[in-house]
Amino acid sequence: MPSEYMYRVSAWWTSGRTGLAKCESSPNTIHFSEAAEVGGLQGRWTPEQLLLCALAGCFTTTFHDVARAANFDYTDLEVEIEGSVRRSRNNGCNFSEILIRPRLTVSGLGEDQREAGLALLRRTKVLCLISRAVTIPQTLEPVVEAVRAPVEGWSEDEAAVKLGV
Numbered sequence: 001m002p003s004e005y006m007y008r009v010s011a012w013w014t015s016g017r018t019g020l021a022k023c024e025s026s027p028n029t030i031h032f033s034e035a036a037e038v039g040g041l042q043g044r045w046t047p048e049q050l051l052l053c054a055l056a057g058c059f060t061t062t063f064h065d066v067a068r069a070a071n072f073d074y075t076d077l078e079v080e081i082e083g084s085v086r087r088s089r090n091n092g093c094n095f096s097e098i099l100i101r102p103r104l105t106v107s108g109l110g111e112d113q114r115e116a117g118l119a120l121l122r123r124t125k126v127l128c129l130i131s132r133a134v135t136i137p138q139t140l141e142p143v144v145e146a147v148r149a150p151v152e153g154w155s156e157d158e159a160a161v162k163l164g165v
Contacts, residue, residue, distance in 0.1 A: 100125065
């Protein structure tokens with residue numbers, strides 16, 4: 001990987017309350033609008049949502065790399081990001097807080113697997129490029145869930161009974 005690289009995105013206002021954004025690496029444009037709360041159109045991404053999407057996407061890809069480096073197997077990762085925006089008289093609207101809610105699913109029922117997953121989620125928060133670029137207070141609310149893997153020949157219910165879970 002090079003020591004430095006650039007990203008470029010272009011956006012332009014098309015008409016009324018909508019615009020388009022594109023980048024050179026994707027053939028698809030993104031239709032965006034002002035937030036509906038301030039008169040924008042429903043059904044379009046808003047700049048606020050795009051910022052939160054960038055954080056969710058970065059957190060997800062960073063976790064994948066962190067888990068791979070740690071030889072940590074997981075079944076699924078869903079990252080929900082919630083941002084609170086407040087309006088002030090002097091400064092207009094500002095994000096006041098961002099909640100990062102990763103839900104990690106692992107196979108197995110061991111507490112060690114759960115603790116390892118939580119540690120990797122915390123490490124991901126520290127390493128995520130977008131998380132580090134955003135100066136808004138961010139709270140990590142991680143959840144690690146275990147998927148019960150049935151023992152060969154047992155149903156999932158039989159495994160739960162026999163394993164005491």
